[in-house]
Amino acid sequence: MKSEVLSRFDMPSLPLIALILFVVVFIGYTWWTLKPSRKSYFEDASKLPFEDDKSKN
Amino acid sequence: MSSTHSQNSSLTRRLETFSYDDQIVRWFVIATVIWGAVALLLGTTIAFQLAYWKVNGLGDLPWITFGRLRPLHTNAAIFAFCGNAIFAGIYYSTQRLLKTRLFSDALSRIHFWGWQLIIVAAALTLPFGFTQGKEYAELEWPIDIAIAGIWVVFAINFFGTLKVRRERHIYVAIWFYIATIITVAVLHIFNSLSLPVDFLKSYSVYAGVQDALVQWWYGHNAVAFFLTTPFLGLMYYFVPKAANRPVYSYRLSIIHFWSLVFIYIWAGPHHLLYTSLPEWAQTVGMVFSVSLWAPSWGGMINGLLTLRGVWNKVRTDPVLKLMATAVTFYGMSTFEGPLLSIKSVNAIAHYTDWIPGHVHAGTIGWNYMLTAGVLYFLVTKLWRTEIYSKKLAETQFWLATIGLVLYITSMWAAAFTQSAMWRAIDETGKLVYPNFIETVVKIVPMYWVRAFGGTFVFISFIIMMYNLYMTAKKGSVVDGEKLEAYALDESSIEKNAKPHRKLEGLTLVFSVLSLLAILVGSMIELIPTIMSYNYVIQKAEVKPYTPLEILGRDIYVREGCYTCHSQTIRPMAHEVLRYGKPSEAFEFIYDHPFQWGSKRTGPDLHRVGGKYPDMWHYRHMWDPREVVQGSIMPRYKWLFNSKINYNTLPKKLEVMATFGVPYSPEELQNGVALAEAQAKTITEGLVKSGAPSDVGNKEIVALIAYLQRLGTDYGRIK
Numbered sequence: 001m002k003s004e005v006l007s008r009f010d011m012p013s014l015p016l017i018a019l020i021l022f023v024v025v026f027i028g029y030t031w032w033t034l035k036p037s038r039k040s041y042f043e044d045a046s047k048l049p050f051e052d053d054k055s056k057n
Numbered sequence: 058m059s060s061t062h063s064q065n066s067s068l069t070r071r072l073e074t075f076s077y078d079d080q081i082v083r084w085f086v087i088a089t090v091i092w093g094a095v096a097l098l099l100g101t102t103i104a105f106q107l108a109y110w111k112v113n114g115l116g117d118l119p120w121i122t123f124g125r126l127r128p129l130h131t132n133a134a135i136f137a138f139c140g141n142a143i144f145a146g147i148y149y150s151t152q153r154l155l156k157t158r159l160f161s162d163a164l165s166r167i168h169f170w171g172w173q174l175i176i177v178a179a180a181l182t183l184p185f186g187f188t189q190g191k192e193y194a195e196l197e198w199p200i201d202i203a204i205a206g207i208w209v210v211f212a213i214n215f216f217g218t219l220k221v222r223r224e225r226h227i228y229v230a231i232w233f234y235i236a237t238i239i240t241v242a243v244l245h246i247f248n249s250l251s252l253p254v255d256f257l258k259s260y261s262v263y264a265g266v267q268d269a270l271v272q273w274w275y276g277h278n279a280v281a282f283f284l285t286t287p288f289l290g291l292m293y294y295f296v297p298k299a300a301n302r303p304v305y306s307y308r309l310s311i312i313h314f315w316s317l318v319f320i321y322i323w324a325g326p327h328h329l330l331y332t333s334l335p336e337w338a339q340t341v342g343m344v345f346s347v348s349l350w351a352p353s354w355g356g357m358i359n360g361l362l363t364l365r366g367v368w369n370k371v372r373t374d375p376v377l378k379l380m381a382t383a384v385t386f387y388g389m390s391t392f393e394g395p396l397l398s399i400k401s402v403n404a405i406a407h408y409t410d411w412i413p414g415h416v417h418a419g420t421i422g423w424n425y426m427l428t429a430g431v432l433y434f435l436v437t438k439l440w441r442t443e444i445y446s447k448k449l450a451e452t453q454f455w456l457a458t459i460g461l462v463l464y465i466t467s468m469w470a471a472a473f474t475q476s477a478m479w480r481a482i483d484e485t486g487k488l489v490y491p492n493f494i495e496t497v498v499k500i501v502p503m504y505w506v507r508a509f510g511g512t513f514v515f516i517s518f519i520i521m522m523y524n525l526y527m528t529a530k531k532g533s534v535v536d537g538e539k540l541e542a543y544a545l546d547e548s549s550i551e552k553n554a555k556p557h558r559k560l561e562g563l564t565l566v567f568s569v570l571s572l573l574a575i576l577v578g579s580m581i582e583l584i585p586t587i588m589s590y591n592y593v594i595q596k597a598e599v600k601p602y603t604p605l606e607i608l609g610r611d612i613y614v615r616e617g618c619y620t621c622h623s624q625t626i627r628p629m630a631h632e633v634l635r636y637g638k639p640s641e642a643f644e645f646i647y648d649h650p651f652q653w654g655s656k657r658t659g660p661d662l663h664r665v666g667g668k669y670p671d672m673w674h675y676r677h678m679w680d681p682r683e684v685v686q687g688s689i690m691p692r693y694k695w696l697f698n699s700k701i702n703y704n705t706l707p708k709k710l711e712v713m714a715t716f717g718v719p720y721s722p723e724e725l726q727n728g729v730a731l732a733e734a735q736a737k738t739i740t741e742g743l744v745k746s747g748a749p750s751d752v753g754n755k756e757i758v759a760l761i762a763y764l765q766r767l768g769t770d771y772g773r774i775k
Binding site: 014015017018019021022025026029030033034038042043044045046047048049050051052 | 308341
């Protein structure tokens with residue numbers, strides 16, 4: 001009975017599509033983040049929380 | 058950043074004066090503390106109710122039974138306590154990270170009062186049984202609309218602040234806030250879609266499997282985007298602030314962000330493993346849930362390594378200590394979560410008390426501890442003073458930790474006991490413990506331990522309350538301090554900036570990207586399942602509920618029976634032996650909303666129909682201990698006094714018919730008469746077995762009608 005119902009909307013390809021999609025996106029933003037040219041920018045960005053102390057004159 | 062800009066173009070830049078709106082942060086801080094105490098008091102109360110049933114029924118008052126207080130506890134903890142904490146932290150850090158005052162003082166105040174009113178509305182409706190019957194989304198439709206409205210106010214205020222900022226670059230904490238705001242709106246709106254019957258009653262537009270999937274897509278992402286991403290944003294701001302050193306790896310924080318946002322949205326189906334949810338959706342849910350482990354630990358490691366070099370301070374500074382503990386528990390629960398999503402582990406753990414244990418490792422360990430750290434930080438900053446007593450904070454820390462450990466370990470012990478007993482089958486193929494109650498009485502001692510653990514956590518919170526109050530009292534409030542920063546205009550972009558660095562500043566693009574990330578997952582998972590409604594094989598024998606059963610079902614929803622009972626049988630030998638045929642998707646197509654539940658404090662009820670005579674249920678609901686020695690189920694004596702409300706029945710049937718439930722014109726016209734006739738039949742039987750003759754128009758009859766119908770169309774137990 002169960003398989004009878006499930007056979008109608010079993011979509012084995014969907015998990016695969018989802019996974020491929022994720023891998024592509026993951027490689028994309030990881031590459032974007034790890035590019036050496038961005039190093040100095042990230043170093044600056046990580047100091048942002050401490051700027052409010054400086055902006056007080 | 059601004060210093061580099063000013064070197065580039067200091068001549069052309071305009072210096073502006075502004076001040077922070079710290080009053081609104083103080084208000085949210087106070088609200089956090091008050092609602093936190095309420096949420097924990099409720100939690101402790103319901104913990105004692107499970108240990109000792111009499112705590113349910115002081116004078117048999119309906120509004121303080123477990124089934125009604127548990128939703129109030131979860132809503133208070135998530136939306137009142139964590140909600141206010143998030144708003145306080147977001148408003149404090151955003152102003153400072155963006156060097157600007159919040160966009161609109163008026164919107165901030167509407168946001169504040171609107172949210173508090175929503176909480177009050179929740180407290181005034183849930184105990185009285187006004188509920189949509191979906192976990193963590195119980196609030197009825199007018200309150201849902203108010204939530205959506207206030208959320209929009211928050212969003213406008215937040216994005217407006219981004220617009221008027223004086224810092225081009227957007228720190229990673231703000232990314233987490235953006236994702237939170239967008240995703241929570243999407244989740245809340247889609248899960249709450251319902252059609253009203255009257256002002257305080259509505260039915261979910263989804264039914265059965267569809268409703269289950271939408272609900273757990275929402276439910277899991279309430280954890281993800283209400284209890285995780287905003288708190289991670291707070292972690293990425295407040296931990297560096299408190300430690301006075303930048304986050305260990307900013308790059309890791311970005312990978313952490315995108316991975317979480319992208320993966321979390323898929324994870325919902327791990328709540329529905331082995332149910333009649335389509336197999337592929339279960340697989341997606343499991344795979345993505347297990348993958349969540351990696352980014353979560355990346356985040357934990359990033360948080361903990363930020364503290365490298367200040368470990369000696371962690372020992373003495375309560376703020377750092379609470380935060381370090383919070384991050385550790387974040388690591389623990391994000392390890393446990395993926396583990397529980399593995400199908401074979403889930404088979405053992407699902408429906409047991411392991412799940413509340415897991416949830417509280419997250420909410421107490423991560424959310425409460427982090428909030429406590431942030432609150433000490435905020436109160437000392439906003440009232441410009443030192444912590445009143447580090448010693449009290451230390452006591453709070455230990456009480457909370459010990460309480461939580463008691464909670465977690467007692468629930469593990471309870472879960473292993475339950476699970477082993479539920480599953481035990483002897484050599485002849487029979488259940489070793491066929492009576493569910495045997496498995497209940499075994500774990501009652503663990504419920505006591507949990508209740509005392511919860512009490513410790515509650516007391517720790519009261520200590521913090523006092524400590525914060527005394528801190529604020531000795532401090533003082535200074536508002537409107539003038540600050541200066543350069544305006545953000547053309548001149549503030551570095552001349553040689555690369556395009557992607559400009560992109561950083563484009564909050565719109567960024568928001569769209571995060572929206573896409575969550576929509577892609579949601580669509581792929583939800584749409585096929587929603588659509589598959591049309592393909593579920595309709596079985597002729599599965600019929601809509603009769604009018605009286607609809608009324609009985611509404612009582613079931615109102616009393617929150619789903620907080621202790623599941624209604625879906627998994628295809629496993631021991632479940633089939635205990636409960637009957639595995640549940641099938643087509644059996645639930647008229648269930649608006651679904652009532653599958655998530656925990657088996659009591660037995661599954663999907664096929665309870667016909668298992669006992671009417672009189673058994675009658676006596677059981679009057680006092681479960683009359684028929685089942687040692688039961689911890691509350692009694693429901695008011696069902697024997699309050700009359701069945703037939704007034705809204707025609708409208709209820711009409712709404713169901715709108716959803717496509719095939720009621721005949723006769724049923725729609727004469728619903729009340731049909732219901733009364735069915736009630737009369739049941740009453741005659743009850744009276745013959747000794748019930749008083751005036752029982753006929755009482756709610757208990759409708760509830761019995763519903764219970765006796767459950768699961769019988771397709772899989773009646775023989």
